[in-house]
Amino acid sequence: MVVENVVHMNAGDGESSYANNSSVQKSLLLKSRQVLEDSINDYGINGFPQCFKLADLGCSSGPNTLFLVNTVIDIVHATCQHKDFHVPEFQVFLNDLPGNDFNTIFKMVQPFHSRLADEKGDTCKDKCFISGVPGSFYTRLFPSTSLDFIHSSSSLHWLSQVPEKLESNKGHIHLAEGSPPGIFQAYLNQYTRDFSTFLRLRCREITPNGRMVLAFQGRSSADPISSGCILFELLAKSLHDMSSEGFLREADIDSFNIPFYNPTTYEVKVIIDTEGFFSLKSLQTFKHDVEIQSSSDKDTRGRMVAKVFRVVNEPMLVAHFGDTYMDKLFQRYAQRVAEYISKNKLEFLHLVISLNRNTN
Numbered sequence: 001m002v003v004e005n006v007v008h009m010n011a012g013d014g015e016s017s018y019a020n021n022s023s024v025q026k027s028l029l030l031k032s033r034q035v036l037e038d039s040i041n042d043y044g045i046n047g048f049p050q051c052f053k054l055a056d057l058g059c060s061s062g063p064n065t066l067f068l069v070n071t072v073i074d075i076v077h078a079t080c081q082h083k084d085f086h087v088p089e090f091q092v093f094l095n096d097l098p099g100n101d102f103n104t105i106f107k108m109v110q111p112f113h114s115r116l117a118d119e120k121g122d123t124c125k126d127k128c129f130i131s132g133v134p135g136s137f138y139t140r141l142f143p144s145t146s147l148d149f150i151h152s153s154s155s156l157h158w159l160s161q162v163p164e165k166l167e168s169n170k171g172h173i174h175l176a177e178g179s180p181p182g183i184f185q186a187y188l189n190q191y192t193r194d195f196s197t198f199l200r201l202r203c204r205e206i207t208p209n210g211r212m213v214l215a216f217q218g219r220s221s222a223d224p225i226s227s228g229c230i231l232f233e234l235l236a237k238s239l240h241d242m243s244s245e246g247f248l249r250e251a252d253i254d255s256f257n258i259p260f261y262n263p264t265t266y267e268v269k270v271i272i273d274t275e276g277f278f279s280l281k282s283l284q285t286f287k288h289d290v291e292i293q294s295s296s297d298k299d300t301r302g303r304m305v306a307k308v309f310r311v312v313n314e315p316m317l318v319a320h321f322g323d324t325y326m327d328k329l330f331q332r333y334a335q336r337v338a339e340y341i342s343k344n345k346l347e348f349l350h351l352v353i354s355l356n357r358n359t360n
Contacts, residue, residue: 029068029153031286032215032352036151039211039281039354040075043149044085052076052088053148055205057137058155059094061101066112068151069094073128077120087127095133095141099315102132136160138197142205149211150202156195156216159259163190166257173239174232174258175224184224191261195271203277208359212278217262218285218351231309232258234340238333239321247325256320258313265351278355288348302338305346306330309337 054072059065069092080087094105109130116128135141137152138160163186169179175187202212239256242248265283272280310330318326340346 028215028286028288028350028352029064029071031350032153032213032284033071035282035284035352035354036071036213037075039213040072040149041079042281042356043209043211044076044079047083047085048076048080048088049148050086050088051091053091053093053146055093055095055133055142055147055150057095057141057150057152058158059096059100059105060154061096061104063108064153065094065105066108068153069128069130070112070116072149072151073116073120089127090129092128092130093133093142093147094130095135095137097136098134100134102134105132138194138201140201140205144204145207147206147210149213150206151213153215154217156198156214157218157260157262159187159190159261160194160197161190162257162259163187169257170254171236171240172233173236173253173256174260175229176233176236177225187224187261188267190259191263191267192271195263195268196275199272199275199277203357206357208357210357212355212357213352214355215350215352218268218349219262219264220285220349222264222266229262230340230344230346231305231337232260234336235309235313235333238329238336241332241336242325242329247328248321252321258316262349263351268351268353272353272355276358278357280353281356282352282354284352286350286352288350298338298342299334301341302334302336305337305341306334309333 054069056065056068059068069090073090076090077087079085094102096102112130113128133141137155165186166183169176169183172179172183175184206212236253239248239253240250243250243253265285269280269283272278307330310326310333314326317329321329337346
C-alpha cells in the first residue's frame with residue numbers, strides 16, 4: 001500500500017463524505033483555539049509582517065478547512081485592532097496528499113471571500129490569498145524560511161508508511177492485545193522517524209522564531225492498546241467476519257496494516273528535545289468521549305461511530321480489498337462497535353502542542 005495514494009478522506013459532499021462527517025475534527029479545532037490564539041499573539045507581539053504566511057498541513061476538505069483560515073484571520077484582526085497594528089495580507093497554503101478533494105475546497109473559496117467582505121469590509125477579501133499545495137508533509141513543501149506560521153490538526157497520527165516487519169501480526173491490522181511484542185516497537189520506530197523528519201523539514205521552511213500549533217490523536221498510557229486502537233481491532237474482527245462468510249480472503253487481511261500511531265506526551269517531548277529545532281511552549285490534552293456526544297441507543301451510536309470511521313479509513317480499505325463489499329463490511333463494523341460501547345467507554349485523547357522555532 002502506497003500511503004500517499006490512499007490516506008485521504010472520502011471526497012465530495014454526500015452522506016459518506018468527510019465534509020459531512022467531520023464533527024470530531026471540528027471539536028478539536030474549537031478546543032485548541034486558545035492555544036492557537038496564544039501562539040499567534042506571541043508571534044505578533046510587536047506587529048505582524050506585511051504578509052502573514054500560513055500553512056495548514058493535512059487540511060483535508062469540507063467546512064473545517066476554511067474554518068481554520070477564518071479563525072486565524074479573526075485572531076490576527078483582533079490583535080491588530082487591540083494594539084493599533086497594521087492588518088497584514090494573508091497568504092494561505094492548504095496542504096494535503098494528492099488524493100485529497102481540493103476541488104471541493106476551491107469551490108468554497110469565493111463564498112469564503114464574500115463572507116470576509118461582509119464581516120470585515122470589502123478590503124479584507126483582497127488581502128487573503130489561498131492556494132493548494134499537494135504533497136506529503138513528510139517531504140519538503142515550501143521554500144526555505146518562507147512561512148510565519150504552520151498549523152496541523154487531526155493528521156500527524158498518520159504515518160508516512162506502514163511500519164516494516166509486521167509479518168508476525170497475523171490476525172490483526174494494527175496494535176492489538178494479541179500482537180507480538182515487536183509490533184509495538186515497529187510502530188514506535190516508524191513514528192519516531194516520521195515526526196523527527198516532520199520537525200526537521202518544517203524548521204527549514206519556517207522563519208526564525210516562527211510558530212507551529214499541532215493537534216493530533218494521542219494516548220494517556222504507555223500501554224499501546226488504548227481506546228484509539230480498539231476501533232482498528234474491531235475493524236479487524238469485522239474483516240474476519242467477512243472472511244468467514246466467504247467475501248474476503250484471510251491472506252489479504254494478513255497483509256493489511258494501518259499506518260497510524262497515537263503517541264504519549266512523553267514520546268512527543270522526547271522527539272522534540274532530541275531534534276532541538278523547536279522549543280515546546282505548551283502541551284495540552286483534551287478528551288473526546290463518544291458517550292457524551294450521543295445519548296441514543298447503542299445501535300444508533302454504533303452506526304454513528306462507524307460512519308465517521310468509514311469516511312477516514314475507507315480509501316485505504318478500498319485500495320487493498322476493492323469496493324465491492326464496503327457496505328457489508330461497515331454494517332458488520334457498526335454492530336461490533338455497538339456491542340463494544342454498550343459495555344465500555346469509548347474515549348479518545350487529543351494532544352495540542354505549541355512550538356517556537358529556535359533561532360540558534
